[in-house]
Amino acid sequence: MRILSNKYFLLILRLIVGGVFIAASLDKLYHQEEFSKAIYYYKIPFLDPFINISAIIIPYLELFSGILLVLGIFKRGSSLIIIILLVLFIVMLTSAYSRGLDISCGCFSLETVGEKSNILLRIIEDILLLIAAIIIFLKSKIIINKENH
Amino acid sequence: MNGVSKNIASKHRSVLLEAVIIFIASAAAGLIVNAINPNGIGLVRDDSDRFAVDTSKTKNENLINKRGKLNKGGFLEPVNIPVETAKQLFDEKAVFVDGREEEEFKAGHIKGAENIPYKEFKDKTRDEKVEIMKNIDTSRIIVSYCSSDSCEISIDNAYEMAKAGYNNIKIYLGGYKEWSKLGYPTEK
Numbered sequence: 001m002r003i004l005s006n007k008y009f010l011l012i013l014r015l016i017v018g019g020v021f022i023a024a025s026l027d028k029l030y031h032q033e034e035f036s037k038a039i040y041y042y043k044i045p046f047l048d049p050f051i052n053i054s055a056i057i058i059p060y061l062e063l064f065s066g067i068l069l070v071l072g073i074f075k076r077g078s079s080l081i082i083i084i085l086l087v088l089f090i091v092m093l094t095s096a097y098s099r100g101l102d103i104s105c106g107c108f109s110l111e112t113v114g115e116k117s118n119i120l121l122r123i124i125e126d127i128l129l130l131i132a133a134i135i136i137f138l139k140s141k142i143i144i145n146k147e148n149h
Numbered sequence: 150m151n152g153v154s155k156n157i158a159s160k161h162r163s164v165l166l167e168a169v170i171i172f173i174a175s176a177a178a179g180l181i182v183n184a185i186n187p188n189g190i191g192l193v194r195d196d197s198d199r200f201a202v203d204t205s206k207t208k209n210e211n212l213i214n215k216r217g218k219l220n221k222g223g224f225l226e227p228v229n230i231p232v233e234t235a236k237q238l239f240d241e242k243a244v245f246v247d248g249r250e251e252e253e254f255k256a257g258h259i260k261g262a263e264n265i266p267y268k269e270f271k272d273k274t275r276d277e278k279v280e281i282m283k284n285i286d287t288s289r290i291i292v293s294y295c296s297s298d299s300c301e302i303s304i305d306n307a308y309e310m311a312k313a314g315y316n317n318i319k320i321y322l323g324g325y326k327e328w329s330k331l332g333y334p335t336e337k
Contacts, residue, residue: 032183032188032189032190033188033190034271036190036194037305040194041301043299048194049193051193051194052190052191052192052193052194053192053193055190056179056180056183056190056192057175057176057179057180059179060174060175060176060178060179060182061171061172061175063175064171064174064175064178065171068171074167074170074171076163076164076167077164077165077166077167077168077170077171078167078168078171080164080165080167080168081168081171081172
């Protein structure tokens with residue numbers, strides 16, 4: 001598992017995860033109302049008061065974390081935020097899937113939310129990104145520890 | 150606390166500090182940009198009228214003729230109707246507009262319905278929307294629907310049509326699922 005600590009491997013992971021988050025944020029930044037609707041369509045009652053505030057802040061969280069990850073600044077802080085966001089997305093998608101929410105109707109039509117209109121694929125994508133983000137978070141930590149010893 | 154555990158605690162603090170800085174910067178950027186953006190959204194989403202199916206009238210005729218209230222955007226808001234009214238309008242040759250994508254529409258839809266996928270329609274200009282609507286008889290009542298009430302593009306599509314100037318739009322939330330379950334006319 002030495003490859004996981006390889007700096008080029010970690011750089012590629014950072015570019016992929018950061019790049020995906022930057023790209024995902026752009027459409028949401030330009031279509032806030034649509035993103036707000038997309039969150040609303042998950043039909044999670046206790047989220048209702050926070051839908052718009054989430055739609056306002058999440059795109060910037062994704063954008064800033066993505067840029068910082070790509071640039072290699074605040075790697076652990078940005079990967080931690082990305083991990084939290086991905087866990088949130090996976091929980092929401094799984095909840096929507098298990099409740100049989102109708103997502104094949106274009107409800108999740110915001111391109112970044114589900115162009116493929118296939119919730120399982122979205123969950124798998126997010127799990128892969130989560131694994132990559134966790135590797136970045138943990139391995140960045142190990143490198144720092146080694147530097148201090 | 151020994152030196153090693155102090156070191157670990159300080160590293161945890163620095164990770165949290167980084168995350169908090171990113172969060173505060175994101176929240177500040179989001180709130181400021183939203184405040185100065187003319188298309189910004191409210192801090193709290195208001196969907197209170199979204200599902201209000203108007204069943205207050207005992208006679209469907211009143212409901213059918215009822216026009217929505219004039220919206221802040223200067224258009225008449227579409228009115229939600231129950232399945233009984235939708236069926237009555239169907240029998241009276243109202244135009245049914247299916248907001249789902251072409252693939253789903255082709256798999257089955259309310260008989261005689263027109264397909265105007267919301268996904269493409271929402272991004273059209275007013276003139277382009279009018280052009281698309283030329284294909285349907287807008288002198289009749291238009292009933293917007295999608296697959297079911299967990300879908301809601303029936304509502305969004307209806308609002309897009311209303312914003313384009315059409316003021317005889319109804320929303321049938323039950324959609325194709327409820328319609329076909331009741332054995333009402335469908336086609337592929």
